[in-house]
Amino acid sequence: MSEASSIPSPETTSSQQAYAYCRDLARSHYENFPVASRLLPAQLREPISAIYAFARIADDIADEGMLDPQQRLDGLKEHGRQLERALAGNTDVAPVFIAAADTIVRHQLDKQLFHDLLTAFSMDITTRRYSCFNELLSYCHYSANPVGRLLIQLAGKDSPVNQQYSDAICTALQLINFQQDIEQDLLENDRIYLAQDEMQAAGISEQQLHERENSPALLAFMRQQYRRADKMLLSGYPLVNILGGRLGLELRVTVLAAHRVAAKLMQQKDIYARPRLGKRDWFLLGLQALFARQPLIDA
Numbered sequence: 245m246s247e248a249s250s251i252p253s254p255e256t257t258s259s260q261q262a263y264a265y266c267r268d269l270a271r272s273h274y275e276n277f278p279v280a281s282r283l284l285p286a287q288l289r290e291p292i293s294a295i296y297a298f299a300r301i302a303d304d305i306a307d308e309g310m311l312d313p314q315q316r317l318d319g320l321k322e323h324g325r326q327l328e329r330a331l332a333g334n335t336d337v338a339p340v341f342i343a344a345a346d347t348i349v350r351h352q353l354d355k356q357l358f359h360d361l362l363t364a365f366s367m368d369i370t371t372r373r374y375s376c377f378n379e380l381l382s383y384c385h386y387s388a389n390p391v392g393r394l395l396i397q398l399a400g401k402d403s404p405v406n407q408q409y410s411d412a413i414c415t416a417l418q419l420i421n422f423q424q425d426i427e428q429d430l431l432e433n434d435r436i437y438l439a440q441d442e443m444q445a446a447g448i449s450e451q452q453l454h455e456r457e458n459s460p461a462l463l464a465f466m467r468q469q470y471r472r473a474d475k476m477l478l479s480g481y482p483l484v485n486i487l488g489g490r491l492g493l494e495l496r497v498t499v500l501a502a503h504r505v506a507a508k509l510m511q512q513k514d515i516y517a518r519p520r521l522g523k524r525d526w527f528l529l530g531l532q533a534l535f536a537r538q539p540l541i542d543a
Contacts, residue, residue, distance in 0.1 A: 259346045262339035263290045266297035269340075285490045288398055291351055294343035295394055298327070299361050301340055306365040307433070313369050320362050320369075327358060353397050357390035364388075368435075377439040381415060388418035396483075399491055412480030413499060419473040420502050423466065423509060426453065427516040438469065456516050466515045474506040496533045504529060 270293040284292065305311075305319040330337045330345035348355050364387030374380045392410035396402050422429065422437035429435040430453055443449070446465040477499060484496045501521060508519035521529075 259342060262343035262346065263294060265339040266290075266293040266343045269293075269297045269300060284494055288491065290343075291347040291398055292395075294340070294347040295358075295391070297340045298323075298344045298358060299391075302362055302365050306368045316369050317366055320366050324359055324362050327355070331355065351398055353394055357394050360386045360390045368433075372433070372435045373440055374437065375439070376441045380419070380437060380439060383437075384415040384418045385411075388414040395491070395495075396487070399487055401487060406483060406486060409480040409483035409486070412476050413483065413495070416473045416477035416480070417498070417502050419469070420477070420506055420509075423469055423473065424505060424518050427456070428518075430454065458514055458516075463513070463515065467510055470506050470509045474503060477502055477506070493533060497529060500529045500532055501526075 267290070302320060302323050305323060306316055311319065326337050326341045327344055330341035331348065335342065344358065347353065348358070364383065367383055367386065371383070374383065389411045392414035393402070393407060396406050396410050419437075426436075426438075429437060436450065436453065438448075443465070446461060448462055448465055452459065452462060481499060484492050484499060486492075487495060504521060504525055505519055508521075509515075512519065
């Protein structure tokens with residue numbers, strides 16, 4: 245496992261050393277997670293790096309290397325136990341757990357959200373098909389929504405309404421990510437993140453996905469998926485202005501980028517092609533993030 249195997253041996257580690265380890269890990273995966281972004285307030289970079297490192301290593305336990313499913317599940321359980329040991333004051337644990345525990349205590353975060361992420365990674369091992377859309381939403385509840393809820397807790401903006409906005413954004417981001425990676429998920433991990441009952445109702449079979457079919461029916465079906473995810477994404481947009489400041493700007497860029505990806509998905513004729521945002525896209529997104537209050541409904 246590429247990242248799990250790189251965790252330093254358990255030893256007494258200062259919180260600053262632990263955060264430095266997490267920052268280095270985050271920067272090595274910068275293209276996938278904006279923890280090193282200068283848009284983020286400086287005081288949030290360390291805790292966000294700790295959250296990312298905790299999740300990144302757990303993700304590798306679930307997906308990387310040659311372990312069998314039970315070994316992966318056991319590894320995730322141990323990941324959670326080590327976090328609890330760090331929270332109990334034990335220092336003979338790996339730096340990632342020291343940083344995560346320090347972040348939880350220092351910022352009064354809900355530790356259950358860290359364990360929810362581990363539940364999602366366990367689901368990745370045990371579940372490869374979802375019978376209905378509600379099952380997909382349940383997966384997103386564990387895989388995506390905890391990240392947003394941790395961010396609003398870090399920002400001191402936790403409330404039932406803000407949780408709803410955050411969940412809408414995070415679930416939509418997860419769905420859009422699934423929708424642009426259909427072929428990769430199917431070929432590499434035998435996973436289909438589409439509701440089986442909706443596929444059946446639309447006359448879509450798994451065989452069509454394996455054969456990379458782009459029939460009118462399949463294109464129409466996927467465009468329904470894109471529209472639903474994009475509508476959900478934009479329903480959470482008020483959180484951007486509620487957060488405000490640099491964190492709000494970071495979230496605005498994230499939402500606008502996902503909105504643009506949904507638009508590209510809607511326009512393309514090959515559902516297996518992963519849309520890319522070019523320099524022109526990012527230039528326009530930057531302008532929109534700085535000067536527009538609400539994204540254009542163009543997807």
